[in-house]
Amino acid sequence: MGPSYRTSYQAKQEKEVVDLEARALSPKGSLVSPSLPHASSFRRRRSHSRRALKWITAGVFILCLVGCILRISSHVNVLHSQQLDYEPIDVVAVSLKPSCVTREAITSLNRYLQPRAIHIITTSSVKCSIFSLFADNVVCHLQDKFLDGVTVDRVGDFLQRRLGLDQHKRFKGRDMSGWYMQQFLKLGSVLALPGLTIYYVVWDLDMILLSPVQLVWRDRELPGGGLVDMSASAGQTQTLVNIGGSVAPGYMASFQRLTKHGLEFAPDGTSFVTHWMVIYKPYLLEFLRELSNDGDGPTDWVWRILGAVEPRYADLGFSEYASYISWVRQHYPQSQRLASRKTWVRHPFGQRTLSLLRLLRTDRCCCPNGLLLWLLRLLGFVYTGYEVGHIPECRYDASEHAMSYGL
Template structure:
């Protein structure tokens, strides 16, 4: 039976690994459709680039006008922010709203849909749906250990959940609920958004309230907030694989096309340098390289290709274990 769920991916820029990620999702999960939400020019360019890619039905949406059906442009929503000097950009907050509000800009989006981070490559991956009685389980994988990272930021996210949602954050003995992908159900998103109105005692649109909450708290986490809401309201609909199942083998590292992984991949494929051609390897080629590099018995569950240079400047104390242990972390090659 064909899968009837859609995948949603906010995408700032098409990168060297975009083709492999989209083809990997298609290969492993065969979604009904993949929806990319990107800056308008990027969205249009991706449609042309992807013509020869082996991907599920692909639809692109311009992020600037994504919420026009709600009466708001991206600029109007981001104008609610007043953070001054901040670690986060308005675009970082906006992409979280795209995940929570995907159904408001995509007609006929599936009731259950998967948001997938654009840099997460599935390798020896996990089933997203498990056939169980009385109904299938929509499951995601915990991919980030909770003993590393920035404790101050995590504490602020938890404070947001307690204050705005008026519930306790859901926790796990090992993993965090920042798993770089997430099942969302429109039914639960509707009550989540209604809670924002109830908490702030206003009929203002949830998009504006989320941004205003960032002014109050400094930050929020869409994945953890949503998971906590479902855990409190409909726990049977929150299903996940523990960290040891798939998180223990995932790796996260910087590679914007100039990193160790892409350099080794180019050598493996005898590919031209970045100056000579646009590098966009297929999932088949990337998977073959990973098998050759790791061996079939030690394949990672997934790889995250971070594109922000700030990942090269992180303090060891705030570097996630998935980054520390990666063979593609340049600090491990000094």
């Protein structure tokens, strides 16, 4: 044969070898012709599967999110309907100055709690005029005229003269004498404001309510969501008690000295220092009488409390919340209904988050952020703190914020 035949024959053999290699290398050994793009088709199908999986995952997430929103919305509507069954109650609060935080706190109270009046005790008439602009139901009072004979200077003088403490010492952004004074104003509200509703709320104005909350149960009402019945009997009225507070040796020491009993704690070991509480006027009046030790003066309990402070723990030497709630638990245990879990946080997603978000504002103030509040509400929290005075970067005590903050 001629050269042309051998060349054609060799080319045919080489093509058969290539075909054989292609079949050997095709996926799973399938006998697919190399002219068909099998590998690329497989990759396209796999890419489509991944995209479909992503869409399915996103869809499931959106459904879960919608379900959570509907569940929370349903729970909120139930609490709203429960709230309408009762007469509005009053709120008492103490605040050093008006701020973007106190304004949001007052707005949230009116939105979710709908109180008859919000009594605010502050340090000057100018600040009172600003507070009164926040809502029509705000009633403002001056602290040094609120309790007969009890002023911040007298409290500071007692701390310094009787206990050897620096009345102007600062701890976590607060002045010691002012910190004790604000507790006495809350407890003394039952004496200074005789027209308060029989049940009323003492509220720290650096706490923001995120949803409606039932405060009082009467007769045979069933427990609300997230609550546990604490030895309720037929016809017994109960008030909500929050849990999840911090524990301090000073709180325990002063209560032991005042009542000869130990301080009470929640079943999970946390305290009742949760920054607001429901007051029943007859119980608080009885508590103050006991603290006065049958003294003649209406405010003897103030000086007896200060005398019971352990100087070593004076920075956290007494708690109005832990003391009142503990006393009621020891004398009228059936009157309380404890939350079964902690439903609040001191700062939305930590102090660092608040200090960073202030950079978005021209005044660099740490003010409530709507997105953070929405996320906390979505996560099921009932209220959150915005304790900007505890965060140095927020500059709450700066001279330019002497009369107000973030307004």
